Amino acid sequence: EVQLVESGGGLVQPGGSLRLSCAASGFTFDDYAMHWVRQAPGKGLEWVSGISWKTGNTAYAGSVKGRFTISRDNAKNSLYLQMNSLRAEDTALYYCAKDICSYTGCDFFDYWGQGTLVTVSS
Amino acid sequence: EIVLTQSPGTLSLSPGESATLSCRASQSVTSRYLAWYQQKPGQAPRLLMYVASNRASGIPDRFSGSGSGTDFTLTISRLEPEDFAVYYCQQYSSSPWTFGQGTKVEIK
Numbered sequence: 155e156v157q158l159v160e161s162g163g164g165l166v167q168p169g170g171s172l173r174l175s176c177a178a179s180g181f182t183f184d185d186y187a188m189h190w191v192r193q194a195p196g197k198g199l200e201w202v203s204g205i206s207w208k209t210g211n212t213a214y215a216g217s218v219k220g221r222f223t224i225s226r227d228n229a230k231n232s233l234y235l236q237m238n239s240l241r242a243e244d245t246a247l248y249y250c251a252k253d254i255c256s257y258t259g260c261d262f263f264d265y266w267g268q269g270t271l272v273t274v275s276s
Numbered sequence: 277e278i279v280l281t282q283s284p285g286t287l288s289l290s291p292g293e294s295a296t297l298s299c300r301a302s303q304s305v306t307s308r309y310l311a312w313y314q315q316k317p318g319q320a321p322r323l324l325m326y327v328a329s330n331r332a333s334g335i336p337d338r339f340s341g342s343g344s345g346t347d348f349t350l351t352i353s354r355l356e357p358e359d360f361a362v363y364y365c366q367q368y369s370s371s372p373w374t375f376g377q378g379t380k381v382e383i384k
Contacts, residue, residue, distance in 0.1 A: 199313075199321065199364055199375040215372045216277070249320060261368035262311040264332065266320035 156180040156265045158250045163270030170240050174270055176233040176250030184208060184228035187259035190235050192246035193269070202248070203235065207257055218244075240274045247271050278303055278367050282376035288384040295352040297379045299365035304345050309369035312341060312350045315378075316361045324363075325350065352381070 162174040176188070189204040203214045203224040212224050223236040233250055248270050251263035279302040287295055299310065308328040313321035323332040325341040328348055338353045352359055360383050365376040 198377045199315075199366070201366075201373040201375065204373075213371055254323070254326070260326075261371075261373050262309075262323070262326055262366060263321075264323050266322075268320055 156252065158252065158265060158267035160248060160250050160267045160270035163248065163272045165273045165275065166240055167276050168241060168274055170274070171236070171238045172240065172272060174235040174237065174248055174250075174272070176267060178231045178233065178250075178252070181252070182256075183226075183231040185256040187253035187255075187261070188226060188233045189251045189253065189261075189263060190224060190233075191249045191251050191263070191266075192244075192272075193249070194243075194246045197246075200246075204253070204259070204261065205233070206259060237272070240272075242274050245272060245274050277372055278305065278370050278374050280365050280367060280374055280376035282363075282365060282379045284379060285377075286380045286382060288382050289355055290384045291355050291357055293355050295350075295355055295359075295381050297350040297352075297363055297381075299343075299348040299350070299376050301346040301348075301367060303370075305348070305367045306369040308344050308348075309367060310341075310343070310348050311366045311368065313364045313366065314359075314361045315364065321364065355381070357383075 157179045159177045190202040205224045221239045225234045250267040252265040253259045254264040283298045310328045312325040315321040329341040362378045
């Protein structure tokens, strides 16, 4: 059974940093691209970032480019999101999501975690 | 960036009725690279459809998708009580991957 478990969320002041983690199990982690998708309270979904299966190629939404860094540790079956220079508008539930396609990736998502809440407030 | 606009914002229907949800793109979604997700309160989204009209694993056949170019539709025939939820479209033809703002299907 595929499981994605996020952690690392919390309350942080504007300008602060936070590192999110996603522990994956139930599939061959290093065969799949992985993504972060967020959802502000009461709002819709926003793709944040993605990372390829092995080469580590990354992509970001314009709203987080230069502030967030996605990474993965295939030996630990883990995905990360380093978030710097946080703003109030980054407040959201952050989901870890698995790409449906192995290797090349398809950039849509068949499994999601339950999310970790990030609140940016003074 | 491709902007997806979903309509209507809310659909009020009774169980057994059919629902038609629209997703319009600001520019052509190549290869029909459009997915649909269902999200219930307090839950993560669930993949329903991909490449506009292919049902994901385990999705009942009362869900169907259609469309190409800039106009896409998700149809739910014979609404079941568990179908009342928010539905999102997502394009994956052009980075950054974007979602529509959602359509809520509520019980009338």
